Amino acid sequence: MQSSRMMYSRSANGNISIQDASQDGKYVTLENTHRSRDEPIGGWKLKRKIDGKHEIVYTFPPDFVLKGGKSVKIWARGQGGVHNPPESIIFDAEESFGVGSNMQTFLYNKNGDERATYIQRNNRSVT
Structure with missing residues (x-):
């Protein structure tokens, strides 16, 4: 019998983190973890890569x-x-952030520096 389990890992370099990325591709949530400092993220890019192939980019x-x-x-x-805005935004260019067994979501600042990651990987096991 085969079973699968979604494995997650995330990291952030600074106050902005990827809090959640829905497995069904409906949304991605970012969080400012600093209680009082506002973070200007205009021009930052959210990139989601599905199974190492298809990439979706929101600016x-x-x-x-x-x-x-x-x-x-x-x-x-x-x-x-x-x-x-600023609580929720519709990404008009895409109907989905994508679905797959290996979903990688990255946040880049205006200079192209990686600021946060959120990795979802489907680990299949045979029992």
Whole structure:
């Protein structure tokens, strides 16, 4: 019998982290872990790579600021989200952030430096 289990790992270099990336590709959530410092993330890129092939890229609006202690959920188009910045944003260019057995989500600042990662990997085991 074969079973599978989703394995997760995440890291952040700074106050902005990828809090969640839905397995069904509906949304990605970022969090500002600093309680009081607002973080301007306008122009930052959220990249999601599916099974090492397909890459989806979302770029934050130029003036976007993630307030201290707050989070923002970026919804793929038509997936039940409401466009209500700065709490939630609709990503009109994509109907899904993608689904696969190896999903890697990265956050890059305006200079192209990696600031956060969120890795989801489906580990299959035979019993």
